[in-house]
Amino acid sequence: MTETPLLEVHNLTKTFFGRHHRKLLAVDNVSFAIHxxxxxxxxxESGCGKSTVARLIMGLEQPDSGxxxxxxxxxxxxxxxxxxxxxxxxxxxxxxxxxxLNPRRRIAEILADPIRQHHLLPEAQIPDRVAEILETVxxxxxxxxxxxxxxxxxxxxxxxxxxxxxxxxxxxxxxxxVSALDVSIQAQILNLLRDLQQRLHLTYLFIGHGLGAVRYIxxxxxxxxxxxxxxxxxxxxLFTHCLHPYTLALLDASPSARYADRNRNRVILRGEIxxxxxxxxxxxxxCPAAADACAHQLPVLHEITPGHSASCTRAELLRR
Amino acid sequence: xxxxxxxxxxxxxxxxxxxxxxxxxxxxxxxxxxxxxxLSPYSPTTKxxxxxxxxxxxxxxxxxxxxxxxxxxLLHATxxxxxxxxxxxxxxxxxxxxxxxxxxYFGGLADRLLMSLTDMVMxxxxxxxxxxxxxxxxxxxxSMVLILGFVNWPGVARLVRGNVLSLRNTNFIQNDxxxxxxxxxxxxxxxxxxxxxxxxxxxxxxxxxxxxDEAALSxxxxxxxxxxxxxxxxxxxxxxxxxxTGKPWMWIPAGSVIILLVVCINFIGDAMRDAMDPRNLA
Numbered sequence: 001m002t003e004t005p006l007l008e009v010h011n012l013t014k015t016f017f018g019r020h021h022r023k024l025l026a027v028d029n030v031s032f033a034i035h036x037x038x039x040x041x042x043x044x045e046s047g048c049g050k051s052t053v054a055r056l057i058m059g060l061e062q063p064d065s066g067x068x069x070x071x072x073x074x075x076x077x078x079x080x081x082x083x084x085x086x087x088x089x090x091x092x093x094x095x096x097x098x099x100x101l102n103p104r105r106r107i108a109e110i111l112a113d114p115i116r117q118h119h120l121l122p123e124a125q126i127p128d129r130v131a132e133i134l135e136t137v138x139x140x141x142x143x144x145x146x147x148x149x150x151x152x153x154x155x156x157x158x159x160x161x162x163x164x165x166x167x168x169x170x171x172x173x174x175x176x177x178v179s180a181l182d183v184s185i186q187a188q189i190l191n192l193l194r195d196l197q198q199r200l201h202l203t204y205l206f207i208g209h210g211l212g213a214v215r216y217i218x219x220x221x222x223x224x225x226x227x228x229x230x231x232x233x234x235x236x237x238l239f240t241h242c243l244h245p246y247t248l249a250l251l252d253a254s255p256s257a258r259y260a261d262r263n264r265n266r267v268i269l270r271g272e273i274x275x276x277x278x279x280x281x282x283x284x285x286x287c288p289a290a291a292d293a294c295a296h297q298l299p300v301l302h303e304i305t306p307g308h309s310a311s312c313t314r315a316e317l318l319r320r
Numbered sequence: 321x322x323x324x325x326x327x328x329x330x331x332x333x334x335x336x337x338x339x340x341x342x343x344x345x346x347x348x349x350x351x352x353x354x355x356x357x358x359l360s361p362y363s364p365t366t367k368x369x370x371x372x373x374x375x376x377x378x379x380x381x382x383x384x385x386x387x388x389x390x391x392x393x394l395l396h397a398t399x400x401x402x403x404x405x406x407x408x409x410x411x412x413x414x415x416x417x418x419x420x421x422x423x424x425y426f427g428g429l430a431d432r433l434l435m436s437l438t439d440m441v442m443x444x445x446x447x448x449x450x451x452x453x454x455x456x457x458x459x460x461x462x463s464m465v466l467i468l469g470f471v472n473w474p475g476v477a478r479l480v481r482g483n484v485l486s487l488r489n490t491n492f493i494q495n496d497x498x499x500x501x502x503x504x505x506x507x508x509x510x511x512x513x514x515x516x517x518x519x520x521x522x523x524x525x526x527x528x529x530x531x532x533d534e535a536a537l538s539x540x541x542x543x544x545x546x547x548x549x550x551x552x553x554x555x556x557x558x559x560x561x562x563x564x565t566g567k568p569w570m571w572i573p574a575g576s577v578i579i580l581l582v583v584c585i586n587f588i589g590d591a592m593r594d595a596m597d598p599r600n601l602a
Contacts, residue, residue: 058498059497059498060494060497060498083500084500084502085500086500087498087499087500088499088500091498091499092495092498094491094494094495096491099490099491099492100491100492100495101492102492102510102513102514103514104513104514105510105513113499113501113505113509114499114500114501117499117500117501117502117505118500160495163495163499164499167499167500
């Protein structure tokens with residue numbers, strides 16, 4: 001991989017302050033890179049900071065430290081005004097499609113306004129373009145005259161994808177785009193996303209907690225826990241030869257439809273997701289493989305096999 | 321599809337019997353005071369009959385103490401009071417919307433400053449403020465409208481600010497930001513239309529309040545100046561006990577019109593609030 005990545009994230013950190021100045025380290029030293037045409041998955045439990053990463057990249061939150069480089073430009077240092085013209089190159093799709101659309105505006109307006117704002121097309125060509133992007137996401141062009149509440153959840157998500165595609169972005173940040181949908185609709189949207197990626201040469205950052213969906217979409221993926229990346233590598237490798245006990249537990253925790261898989265020995269984490277231990281590994285109190293050393297030493301993400309990294313001091317020992 | 325939303329609104333509105341009756345009443349009153357010159361042959365400011373004469377065939381509501389026809393004066397007074405109320409409401413709603421939008425959307429220092437100002441105006445005994453303002457500026461129709469307009473905006477500002485704060489975190493506003501939409505677009509095309517329903521409802525109560533305030537100020541002699549009639553200064557003709565007890569035609573009609581206007585406007589506002597909530601099925 002000699003060409004420069006489309007998106008680089010270096011040492012991204014973001015802390016939120018709750019009531020009584022309680023600190024919440026939402027994103028802690030997160031780094032990754034996504035190459036053009038690639039699909040990168042980010043998985044983790046609710047509250048692990050994966051959505052915050054998306055919001056930081058989109059400029060909806062300001063990072064405390066770290067760098068976000070899109071296409072060679074340091075977008076995290078730019079002012080809102082300077083950033084505005086660049087925003088068309090990277091678009092986001094939210095989890096809740098219903099609230100992503102202004103209930104008082106017709107689909108035609110919702111889709112046309114961003115195109116207008118960025119002066120991508122002369123006014124006369126906009127209706128045709130709206131019809132075209134509706135068709136691209138598998139909707140009828142005559143649906144443009146309707147209001148958002150007249151659509152189903154899956155259709156609303158298609159409209160959200162259409163709005164993002166209207167700006168012809170390079171990068172699409174998909175923040176749990178299918179988590180709120182029925183399983184059968186999930187598959188349709190995932191197929192659409194995969195199809196769009198090939199047709200339009202898109203690059204994806206796909207965030208999810210459903211491992212199946214992330215595996216289906218992503219070429220490479222990263223597993224997050226309490227704001228940190230615990231393991232990253234090619235998706236297939238992660239699913240077949242994971243290195244981190246947390247990834248293993250996550251894989252074992254996802255319900256299997258096949259009866260035969262149900263009775264094998266699972267790795268189960270103890271307790272609930274909690275705050276960071278005072279020292280040592282963030283997973284310390286929950287890890288089934290924790291050793292004495294884990295309480296003292298903060299593991300760093302390091303490459304174990306080419307392209308596959310884990311942040312576990314015992315990763316080599318646990319290789320299977 | 322737009323018509324279906326309107327039909328649903330009207331359907332929900334119609335379920336409020338009182339509000340429908342009030343709407344018709346209000347329309348009649350507005351029509352009557354607009355058609356004033358055609359309904360009565362007299363001038364509101366010149367003598368046309370005996371002093372303090374009780375109602376008779378020529379003067380159906382009697383005359384005041386200098387012989388002017390009270391029905392004519394009542395029509396003109398209602399027109400002026402409605403105009404004061406409407407203009408003052410427009411001004412305060414406009415100011416409230418603008419400050420609420422700025423405060424809610426931009427937050428930070430602007431928000432803190434504007435909200436302190438709002439609290440200040442709200443907590444100030446505003447009858448006193450109005451009296452001082454009326455004393456400094458020439459009392460009259462224009463100053464009346466301006467004073468009431470600049471006093472009643474804090475409620476609207478707070479309402480709009482609250483709405484903006486909750487809307488700002490909705491996905492469609494965040495989506496606009498990530499799509500690179502300009503703040504003006506987000507504020508006026510996306511946020512404003514979504515706050516108009518509650519603002520409109522609130523404005524009806526500001527309208528009713530303004531009519532009451534105008535009556536109070538004019539009664540105190542700080543509002544619309546004679547010989548122009550207004551509902552308030554018609555009432556001030558009834559300051560003495562002898563008029564109150566012996567000449568009821570000089571104050572009961574004006575008082576009744578004030579009550580009717582305020583009650584009608586409030587009922588209509590209530591019905592609008594329910595009708596604008598799509599969760600209330602028609």
